Amino acid sequence: MVLVEMVKREIMKEDGRYLIFYEFKEKVDLKAKESQGKENNSNNK
Amino acid sequence: MSELRWDPINKEWVITATHRQERTYKPPKDYCPLCPTREGGFPTEVPAEDYDLVVFQNRFPSLQPIAPEPAVPGSDLYPVAGAEGICEVVLFTAKHDGIMSKEPLSRFIKLIKVWKDRYEELGAKDFIDYVFIFENRGEEVGVTLQHPHGQIYAYPFIPPKIKKELDSSREYLEETGKCLFCSVLEEECRDGRRIVASNDSFTAFVPFFARYPYEEHIYSNEHLPSLKVFGEKEIEDLAFILRTIIQKYDNLFGFVFPYIMAIHQQPTDGSGEDYSHFHIEFYPPYRTENKLKYLAGSEAGAGTFIVDALAEEKAAELRETEPVTE
Numbered sequence A: 001m002v003l004v005e006m007v008k009r010e011i012m013k014e015d016g017r018y019l020i021f022y023e024f025k026e027k028v029d030l031k032a033k034e035s036q037g038k039e040n041n042s043n044n045k
Numbered sequence B: 001m002s003e004l005r006w007d008p009i010n011k012e013w014v015i016t017a018t019h020r021q022e023r024t025y026k027p028p029k030d031y032c033p034l035c036p037t038r039e040g041g042f043p044t045e046v047p048a049e050d051y052d053l054v055v056f057q058n059r060f061p062s063l064q065p066i067a068p069e070p071a072v073p074g075s076d077l078y079p080v081a082g083a084e085g086i087c088e089v090v091l092f093t094a095k096h097d098g099i100m101s102k103e104p105l106s107r108f109i110k111l112i113k114v115w116k117d118r119y120e121e122l123g124a125k126d127f128i129d130y131v132f133i134f135e136n137r138g139e140e141v142g143v144t145l146q147h148p149h150g151q152i153y154a155y156p157f158i159p160p161k162i163k164k165e166l167d168s169s170r171e172y173l174e175e176t177g178k179c180l181f182c183s184v185l186e187e188e189c190r191d192g193r194r195i196v197a198s199n200d201s202f203t204a205f206v207p208f209f210a211r212y213p214y215e216e217h218i219y220s221n222e223h224l225p226s227l228k229v230f231g232e233k234e235i236e237d238l239a240f241i242l243r244t245i246i247q248k249y250d251n252l253f254g255f256v257f258p259y260i261m262a263i264h265q266q267p268t269d270g271s272g273e274d275y276s277h278f279h280i281e282f283y284p285p286y287r288t289e290n291k292l293k294y295l296a297g298s299e300a301g302a303g304t305f306i307v308d309a310l311a312e313e314k315a316a317e318l319r320e321t322e323p324v325t326e
């Protein structure tokens, strides 16, 4: 899974209209990690 | 100048927006208002040298948060109202010549997250009853700016085409206890001939009643009323099927395939949770590699579409078209 965290940055243009920059940071793929380590961790569940 | 004029014959609002005449019409590439503002270059809509995705209020809006007074007085037969609402532009990428079918999955995921955010933010405003997300793609459907972008119209009412669908679904629910869209999807899956692609969360098909030869609908497999209830899994699955469908379109005849894309989901006036069902509809104007479908007498004058193609055959064509992988 491509997990991305979204960050919004809103500015106001000279004529009063808003504009929003959407920026994304890729996050660590927790689910893939989890399934990789599943066999080792199965006791914990 | 903009206002809502009531058409008592068709029982629907018409938006007049005469200021839109001044819209930027096919500017040269160096003067694209949707590109980032380059150092020393002319100021575009986006005051930054680069960006990922951007949303801004349309400079020539058909609907405005503080609507001007209607320019004409209304009457009992002809009510008028302020054209209240919000019109936004969504920039899919900073790349002027970008083609979405060649973009990575992550760009689609980001775009759907932006759509979800806009649906929730605009829908939360009390004067907005419907958040309509759409894309016009290609000169053939009237696009004046080539830069990859879509639009959002947040209406103060549920637009008539969507209201008709929702009324049908509500009546069907009252009669059968089921969502009409869920039943349509079940029927399409049972038949199977018109399915183009599917994954865990979504199914794409040419509907039984397609009005355009290459019309396609993408339905959520579960009864999900809107983007609001989408989790990471649904967002990724929608990104994947959306990209697949656009890749197939672009590979069908080897050119960037024009279409109108409309997202239909739950109104934001609080109604319709159990009979609104998230789906995307594509209306491509091409009926063959070099022939366009025009809305003529029967379609424009009577409202009955005539399609010179079988949905089953067109679906097979699209199913067999490989997604562009470049």
Ligand SMILES: [Zn+2]
Binding pocket: B032, B033, B034, B035, B095, B096, B147
């Ligand atoms: Zn551009």
Ligand SMILES: [Zn+2]
Binding pocket: B179, B180, B181, B182, B183, B222, B223, B224, B275, B276, B277
């Ligand atoms: Zn449903």
Ligand SMILES: [Zn+2]
Binding pocket: B165, B264, B279, B281
């Ligand atoms: Zn629909």
